Amino acid sequence: MLSSSLHKQVFPHASSASSSTSSASSVDPHAIAISHAHLNQWQLDISNSTELPNVHLPLPPLQGPTIAHHFERLGQHYAQPTLDLIDAWLAQPGHPPLADDPATWLMLPGWTRYDPIDGSPTPVPYPDGPVVVFDVETCPKLSRYPVMATALTGSAWYAWVSPWLIRAASSSSSSDPRANSQPQPGAADLIPLGPHAQIVIGHNVSYDRACVLEEYSIRKSTRVWLDTLSLHVATNGMSSQQRPDFDKVQRVLKKAATERAKAAAAQLAPDHTTGNGLAACAKFYLGVDLEKSTRDAFVDAESADPIVADFNSLMHYCATDVLTTANVFRKVFPQFRQKCPHPVSFVGQAAMGSCFLPVNDQWPKFIAQCDERVKAMVDEIEEYLVMLAHMTVDMVIDRSAAVNLYEGEGGDENNEFPLSGYLPEGLKLRQDVLESNPWLAQLNWECKPLRITKKGLPYKNQKLPNYPDATWLGFPLIHSDRDKWGYMIVFKSGSADYIVFQRWIDQGYRFFKLPHPDGDAANAGNPFTKAFAQYFADGTLQSAHPQAKQALELQLLASYWISRATAFGLKAGRKHWGMILPQMQVMGTITRRAVENTWLTASNAKKGRLGSDVKRHVVAPPGYALVGADVDSEELWISSVMGDAQFGEHGATALGWMTLQGTKAHGTDLHSAKQFNYARIYGAGEAFATGTLRQHNRELSMEEATRKAKTLYEKTKGLKSSTLIAGDPRTPVLGCQIPNSLMRQNCGSSYLTSRINWVVQSSGVDYLHLLIVAMQYLIDTHKIDARLLITIHDEIRYMVHDEDKYRGQRPVHHAHQSHPIPAGESLDIYGLLAKGDQAMLIATKLAPITGIAQPATSPLVAAAANTDQSI
Template sequence: NLDQHFRLLAQKQSLPYLEAANLLLQAQLPPKPPAWAWAEGWTRYGPEGEAVPVAIPEERALVFDVEVCLAEGTCPTLAVAISPSAWYSWCSQRLVEERYSWTSQLSPADLIPLEVPTGASSPTQRDWQEQLVVGHNVSFDRAHIREQYLIQGSRMRFLDTMSMHMAISGLSSFQRSLWIAAKQGKHKVQPPTKQGQKSQRKARRGPAISSWDWLDISSVNSLAEVHRLYVGGPPLEKEPRELFVKGTMKDIRENFQDLMQYCAQDVWATHEVFQQQLPLFLERCPHPVTLAGMLEMGVSYLPVNQNWERYLAEAQGTYEELQREMKKSLMDLANDACQLLSGERYKEDPWLWDLEWDLQEFKQKKAKKVKKEPATASKLPIEGAGAPGDPMDQEDLGPCSEEEEFQQDVMARACLQKLKGTTELLPKRPQHLPGHPGWYRKLCPRLDDPAWTPGPSLLSLQMRVTPKLMALTWDGFPLHYSERHGWGYLVPGRRDNLAKLPTGTTLESAGVVCPYRAIESLYRKHCLEQGKQQLMPQEAGLAEEFLLTDNSAIWQTVEELDYLEVEAEAKMENLRAAVPGQPLALTARGGPKDTQPSYHHGNGPYNDVDIPGCWFFKLPHKDGNSCNVGSPFAKDFLPKMEDGTLQAGPGGASGPRALEINKMISFWRNAHKRISSQMVVWLPRSALPRAVIRHPDYDEEGLYGAILPQVVTAGTITRRAVEPTWLTASNARPDRVGSELKAMVQAPPGYTLVGADVDSQELWIAAVLGDAHFAGMHGCTAFGWMTLQGRKSRGTDLHSKTATTVGISREHAKIFNYGRIYGAGQPFAERLLMQFNHRLTQQEAAEKAQQMYAATKGLRWYRLSDEGEWLVRELNLPVDRTEGGWISLQDLRKVQRETARKSQWKKWEVVAERAWKGGTESEMFNKLESIATSDIPRTPVLGCCISRALEPSAVQEEFMTSRVNWVVQSSAVDYLHLMLVAMKWLFEEFAIDGRFCISIHDEVRYLVREEDRYRAALALQITNLLTSKIPSSYG
């Protein structure tokens, strides 16, 4: 059958590498050599430590580690390897030979040969031998191996002990934080985050995490900690590593023997870890497809050409040009704002009123008294017809005579001499811009600064004054900064703090006063421009699929959901306990009516920011209302800039242009270091295959090379691949400089990139699980039917239905659906709703989230245990039951309450089973939770075990969100591994000349010879058909 077929394929593909791995497992390794050879290239060490130069290592299996002197670039500096029979060391030419400078461009000659001796021609595809390299974070080591950059891939494969650790005993991101705190002796303190924990227990007593057993069977990913977990013994020495990070090549030469010993120690430790890990990994991931898929994922390959260099140069050039334009726009804004000092106009500006407007007076020494001298011709005339500025000077008297020119020259010299005489009056240390306001002086460099330039050239987006100079508004309200609450905005209309001034005190005499009337005028103008009535409640603007009437079934569901979501209640109780007596208006909206506006809803008001005539609201933060916004120019606010919520003020074009430029350069500003540091190796003509050289499009002057993305094949507990640049790259956008990154991966002449993505992969897998759990038939649940029959064009697919139900865009609905299926609860949906539509109130967002979860996930129902049934009978409690014997949450709480009251609060186990009922996705969630709570959770497709750090025996009922998320995402990884195995088989079976390039989430890309491109596309279709049949046969 199909499962046997995939087993046979995977066994055939992985067998040579398993045999090589077994050689390493069973080997009695030779002792480390007493001294390491100072010689370029590879050196092999015999049993007695004798050094013999060799071209390449001879054995099929190696444990390998590379070290790089970061101060000298990305070129490998030294390496150590161990095989079952010998030690090896490698030294680079740059280490052994001292030169003044080396080229920064990498070529294959700078890299480490492992398969082909230096100077030998590349073997044909048939001549490559199956070899295995083991390392910790081995993708870094692979990026420094010469043969891996050849277009026709070799048969060398890589096993990563860090990835195997993540699959065996990895930590979720939340657990990692707790693990680090526990290592520092802090695990008895209640953690600040509440993910995946029972809120009833949180609200009552003790630490939020009830079980800490998982700390003893897990660790973070560093080699030192992984070695401590699997092997034990004294901790590894990691101090010499700092020399590679901060030192120079000279430092490495001086400490050569010590650093080689350090590298050899890491290799030895990696081998010890590997010996313990591999049997565990094969036991916990027993299907051969898992190993075969990880081996294939470990050889990612991205071809590039000269367009890569052009892309880097043009993106950086455009970025710098836009940076200069933005700097000029900001300086113009600062100069314009400085003019408001005249007539104290800044006092009526909604943004600039609270800046530092104090002036520094011009200081000068007292003039020395001198005796009065009679006036001479050299003195400058003050009055009379010839005085400068006299109206007669404005008349055109024709050309001057020589005598008049001489007289003017004498007068000019006298004027200059008088000016020079005033230098004695200047203070010894020159003042910095006297006569200018304080905030402006801080933006201008001092004259003694070596990088001095005229004007406010220190101004940047990171400064707090910049949003004020740009006159930024949020929905028409001016932005304002609070030291306690970060960035927010001022809403006019507050009157309770206007009456606090002492009798007889005017606003002007009270100091710096907010121009609240100007802010009212600003908002009124904004309302007129937006075509809405000012000072009125704003409409939510969300489409309503159905009305929530008090007699509808949906409303009853929403009411019952109120009993389910106790996390928010517990959070508020904790808040009140933590801050006793503090007015609610200071921390959240909802205080007395006279302390908050009736026409505006948002994150506030925070009335401790006491600005006369205005309320202060915080800008919304993606991590929740309690977090402060540090900069309104952060990338999270880019969508708000695009939809006009956050915009620059009305005066001039400089502000809007600066805001637009900020949006345009945001991608390159955040990513250019990662992109520019990509390790590109350019191939010489001799290393290119004939198919490239003989192609009509081949350019003799062109550059052809490759990037090896450093992909961690199992970088998370779900075994998802992780890589910081390519696996997170977004699609190209015309208004984002450098966002065309993925388009720079370009096949060489004679080759084509062929790829596809799986349509709604995780949703489809989750739907199959739900269908199998319910009736064992495809489409037997509402969720399964939508997945099979729903059409985006008709608005009947899952994302469209969610978007219509909740009143959001389809793209936003995607995030809700995936988040829900990954185990995120209702608080997540509320936060996301308010993030997508900041005009919603907390109550409106809660109602929308309840509505969505009631329609999709359903309600939690309970089946009583034998102990619970006995208590119901003994206490004679009325309980409503469904046909299957299920009771509602209200009845369960009634039973628990009465039982506790009449048995002096003794703890009873009254629940035997929990289940979701009444939602379109209820059966799917029941199946996911049944897998996540089983004794040893396994993926239903390939039977891979969850990390030991998340097994129920170690965590009890904690981290449920992470465990449900693991079921779906880890099943998607199984799907990907099946695809990779099937594609490799089809390529070999039908002689398709191609290799795996990269997998990004549910996409796969292959580099294929031009003449095979259509057969490769067909192979992808066949692969999808075969692969999807495996999960479909589940149940």
């Protein structure tokens, strides 16, 4: 805890004069007695707590009576100029009209401005205006570089055509055969938006940002990116619990024959929410049906020819998306400001929209090496599968006897005998083999054309029984259409599965589902993945063929790169240095957590995962260093503070004590029983605990695991007698409200786990936004040359100039120390958890706000882009 001296400065309004743990009102002695009894019950000896030295460090005064007022003022300082520009744009009565005739768009290289009165085109270097709605189109099969783009400002429409497309059109129309080889787009075909301050709005706008020239610079561009997809998710997004129900109803609606049936089905869908795509948002906010089939032309294009041939309609499609995005923004942004009213929430998500990752000349070599190794592995796996398929056929069919029988029935003696010809006869000869082997019997022996473009079998197929004679604990591994892979369902007489497996059921077999991390109710989609690697290693999952184990090992080794390689994004730069702009949705979940498929999920390098060392290839360019830190077990800390608030003291509960004073030696640290602790705070119940116990001890019976889980929850959570569902759930720090889809009036008591999860994770996002604002204030105040690199949930990384790298470490530490204070203060706990001598370095961030130089443009953005320093 903070020393008494520091506590008085950080919480000047608290009534305490001597204790750093006292609150504004005296703590209830009865609550303290309950707390001590609770801690003693868990054998937590409060007399052996570690005390920190009483540090005296004079601090500048707060900018207001409390630190909450301090952050309110910081948020307003950074957010208000940008919010004023948005409010002015929203106050306009409408947009410049979009021409109905697709022929309006001209195939001119670069930007063209179309006059809002007569539609006359004028070449311009980039769109002009403080607020721009923007959309980019690419041809993924050709490259990630842009093909065309449109933009809408408050005064005009703009269209951009890639110089590559012009060159490709010229080469296609040329009579010279040497000119017919179409060029490929490259870094020179990025889109310029200009050096001026700008707010850019788009749907999944990080994808569009990756195509903008000025973003590939060491110096942050004077541009704020706002994502309508993220704004939608934070206000009306759908939780993972709701999505299956929503998707099910959508399927029913498509099949419903009458309007009455559709109305009845719609009543079952989660209300006040929809999907994240632009078409879904257009329907939800605007009530219009957006035609998206035209997009297939970009997705399928393998050359410039189809784009050139249908240029006008494709450009009109792009412009229609821009207009729809602008109209969706007009609806969703005011809702977002109501849901997240604190200016820090706006500043935090806006700052995250400009993340970047510098790489050096080793990056393309790393990509090439991983791609080459994966290709070799996939080829080897497919060879194994072909060989194993032949072995499987040979287990059942005597080929020579089947061929003889086939010839006798009129087969062509001069051609190789197709499997479809002699297979039926072979099966007749070896029915005894099928009837004695459940694994073989569950295969479909009907010959059908297999659509493959090269020699081999598609190994990434959940219904493909990859490895013959595969067994689980010695029992045949089989696949059920309903319950997927397994080796416990009670078959209902007459069901499809009963009919398929009836003779095995009659022989005493029963279907047991493979274990799943989400519990017994979940189905194992594919046992030949990373999740089941441990079972292959310990012999639980086996195959009689050594090739099967080799194929699985290769598959596991290559799986990470196969699933991530396409998500590494666009790279632009000079010969030795480059920059990646991650495709990050800054509020990609209903808890407002960022979502990105590679960089936010990359774990530490592992020997058995090709490409898992991807993070080590993010390196600072010469003259710069990377500085950052993370919060240890942030969600556990948040939950412990909420529990401790019931007593008015930090460390009053067992979870709070573990966070504050837990030690590994006594088994009371944050990382002891971490999986169960996290499960409890996220609302997971006994079913999850039962599944987890059985997952880690496969010999534990269901009855024993259920008993242990029940005992665990009775002791650590107690017995639930009733549940109070708040009508207006908000985070305690920044006051963000739960999305409409999870409001009590819209979902009742359903989806409770999602609501609990929202409280914890959304509070964590509040702390991240506070941390970003605190860091920006320190950087500005102390004139540190630093730029936000990336945030990873509870981690934050900056690129700092070498001259400032040591000064840059201190703001990171100070910001991490200060940003949790508002949480305790909002819950009436006037203290700050600290470990070791970290409490000595609190809050130089509290320097007077008047020390910040007032920039000419929005405070959300840094100095003007210096293209001479582009990476």
